[in-house]
Amino acid sequence: MTDRVLLSIENVAVDLPTPRGNLRAVDGVDLKLNAGRTLGIVGESGCGKTMLSRAVLQLLPKKAMLSGRVMFDGKDLVTLDRERLRKLRGRSLAVVFQDPMTSLNPVLTIGTQLIETLQEHLELDMAAAKRRSVELLAAVGIPAPEQRLTQYPHQLSGGMRQRVAIAIALSCEPELLIADEPTTALDVTIQAQILDLLAREQRRRHMAMIIITHDLGVVAGRTDEVAVMYAGRVVERAPTQALFKKMRMPYTEALLAAIPKIDTAPHTVLPAISGRPPDPTRPLKGCSFAPRCRYALAGCHVEKPALTAAETPAHQFACFYPIGTEARVPA
Amino acid sequence: MAFFLARRLLYLLPVLLAVSLLTFLIASLLPGDLAYTILGDQATPENLAALRRDMGLDQPIWWRYFGWLGNALQGDLGRSFRTGQTVLQAVTERLPVSLELMLLAQIGALAIGVPLAIACAVRSGSAFDRFMTGSAFAMLSVPTFLSAILLIYLFAVELGWLPATGYVPFAEDPLANLRFMVLPALTLALAEWPGIMRILRSDMIATLQEDYIAMARAKGLKASRILFVHALKPSSLTLITITGINIGRLIGGALIVETIFALPGIGRLLVSAILTRDLIILQGVVLLVGCGFVIMNFIVDMLYAVLDPRIRHGHA
Numbered sequence: 001m002t003d004r005v006l007l008s009i010e011n012v013a014v015d016l017p018t019p020r021g022n023l024r025a026v027d028g029v030d031l032k033l034n035a036g037r038t039l040g041i042v043g044e045s046g047c048g049k050t051m052l053s054r055a056v057l058q059l060l061p062k063k064a065m066l067s068g069r070v071m072f073d074g075k076d077l078v079t080l081d082r083e084r085l086r087k088l089r090g091r092s093l094a095v096v097f098q099d100p101m102t103s104l105n106p107v108l109t110i111g112t113q114l115i116e117t118l119q120e121h122l123e124l125d126m127a128a129a130k131r132r133s134v135e136l137l138a139a140v141g142i143p144a145p146e147q148r149l150t151q152y153p154h155q156l157s158g159g160m161r162q163r164v165a166i167a168i169a170l171s172c173e174p175e176l177l178i179a180d181e182p183t184t185a186l187d188v189t190i191q192a193q194i195l196d197l198l199a200r201e202q203r204r205r206h207m208a209m210i211i212i213t214h215d216l217g218v219v220a221g222r223t224d225e226v227a228v229m230y231a232g233r234v235v236e237r238a239p240t241q242a243l244f245k246k247m248r249m250p251y252t253e254a255l256l257a258a259i260p261k262i263d264t265a266p267h268t269v270l271p272a273i274s275g276r277p278p279d280p281t282r283p284l285k286g287c288s289f290a291p292r293c294r295y296a297l298a299g300c301h302v303e304k305p306a307l308t309a310a311e312t313p314a315h316q317f318a319c320f321y322p323i324g325t326e327a328r329v330p331a
Numbered sequence: 332m333a334f335f336l337a338r339r340l341l342y343l344l345p346v347l348l349a350v351s352l353l354t355f356l357i358a359s360l361l362p363g364d365l366a367y368t369i370l371g372d373q374a375t376p377e378n379l380a381a382l383r384r385d386m387g388l389d390q391p392i393w394w395r396y397f398g399w400l401g402n403a404l405q406g407d408l409g410r411s412f413r414t415g416q417t418v419l420q421a422v423t424e425r426l427p428v429s430l431e432l433m434l435l436a437q438i439g440a441l442a443i444g445v446p447l448a449i450a451c452a453v454r455s456g457s458a459f460d461r462f463m464t465g466s467a468f469a470m471l472s473v474p475t476f477l478s479a480i481l482l483i484y485l486f487a488v489e490l491g492w493l494p495a496t497g498y499v500p501f502a503e504d505p506l507a508n509l510r511f512m513v514l515p516a517l518t519l520a521l522a523e524w525p526g527i528m529r530i531l532r533s534d535m536i537a538t539l540q541e542d543y544i545a546m547a548r549a550k551g552l553k554a555s556r557i558l559f560v561h562a563l564k565p566s567s568l569t570l571i572t573i574t575g576i577n578i579g580r581l582i583g584g585a586l587i588v589e590t591i592f593a594l595p596g597i598g599r600l601l602v603s604a605i606l607t608r609d610l611i612i613l614q615g616v617v618l619l620v621g622c623g624f625v626i627m628n629f630i631v632d633m634l635y636a637v638l639d640p641r642i643r644h645g646h647a
Contacts, residue, residue, distance in 0.1 A: 057549055059545050059548060059549060086551045086552075086553070087551060088551065089548065089549055089550065089551035090549060090550035090551030090552070091551055094549070095546075095549045097542055097545070097546060097549075099542060102541065102542035102543060103542045103543055103545075103546045104543055104546070105543040105546075105547070105561050105565070106543070106565060106639070106640070106641060107564045107565045107638065107639055107640060108560070108561070108564075116550070116552060116556065116560075117550045117551070117552070120550070120551055120552055120553070120556075121551060152640040152641070152644075154640070154641050154644070155644065165546075168546075168550065
């Protein structure tokens, strides 16, 4: 069961026309996710991780151009007709958006927003849909679930709203849940609760999950595999433990170093990554990270390294001089 | 909700008072002497003075205002010196005609404007959208009397489908009544739909960018449900305001339309009161129409709270 490939992203690229020219938001990404497994996609703002998730969901902006294939359960979502896509969305393929302040409709009750999803995909009468909604709200840790059904989003806190959004996503027992920065808009104290809730429900329902985040700490204990994205490309991909134990891509190292640690002395300067990501409307010839890389050599600026396997086929990285090799000379 | 309602009702009182004061002042400041108008140019100065005394016209203006307001509050708005009919009688006789006209016009304007707005918002920037937005703009600049005449020419004269003028009360023959009402209501609706369409279109375009619309699509809802339930409701707040303000425009439009189509409504009553210098009727009708407008807009404001729970709960 777990060996079945559920989602296969094949050479996906997303281009957005802008007044400054074509913006390549996602640049030839290949990823696979087996049923029941979890994948973390990590990268800084603007690296294309959200666009990639929108490409999977077929929720890209109207003007965006998508190429490649998104195979979900044997069907290519890119070419699937609208009606069949609609029947998959919310049913087998669910999403939790970043900001629960804006992802719930302000003028509809919590109950309406839950029940409409249930009734759209499952053949439930009103009473059964209501019962199921109450169960779902209880399952995601919302107190007094019966009363919530008649409440509106603005009557709930941010954390509670995100729990409602998760309940909606889980409502039809999806096979894949995409959580796009599910905790970024929430208070720090709530973040761990929401992440634990997602992890618990993922295990209980044996669904596959993609967590998109800019925080390596979020994926550390909660995913089977991690893909690190930079400038629209996957630059390192590995089983979570292998990545943290033996990262190969200098960008991953820099990203991890930028996480504040509890044992650093007060007032030490956080090792931020210097410079800024390249302008996506002006693609670089060489490695996109080279201008900011501590280890970059002349060759890095000339040619783009391909994503290649390291010791194990599961661990891939895109770097000519990966960490842990002799050739690496700190500049 | 009860508190919200009570507070809004309290705001209403000074507005209504201001309406009555303005109505009275305007009527009093109009050129021409009321006593002279009534008695004609054969009247002797003694007769004029006697009539002014009888009508209280020799009293200071604020005294007359309070007297008039006091009577008005008791339902006595005076009596026409031409027909002898009381203002209230004249108005209640004609009000159903005007109300029906405005209601049908509003329904017609919404029936044209709302679907077009949604269709344009969904295909914003397309050729269809640009054509419709342009047409709406063109329609905005067509005066009511012109579209009335064109409609009469087309449907009454050329095609002969509908009567050009006349009226049958709804209670007498509903079908005939509607036949007489179609063209006047359509004339008014043609002036109103462009505003409705343009406002709703731009609000819909903004709403369709919202995260909760992406969420609704991600939930696999049908396109019709996303448009009519998830997008239309939060987009209609400005539309509601426009509909309320339109009532004022419709009253103005009714003056012209009722005159052209010979409908015995409030508009015609007002026009004939102006032409015959029937100041009592004029003053009373303007007061009632003004109050009606204020109260209609109050009701429209209440609709806000029905549409948006955040207003109901005092969050916005």
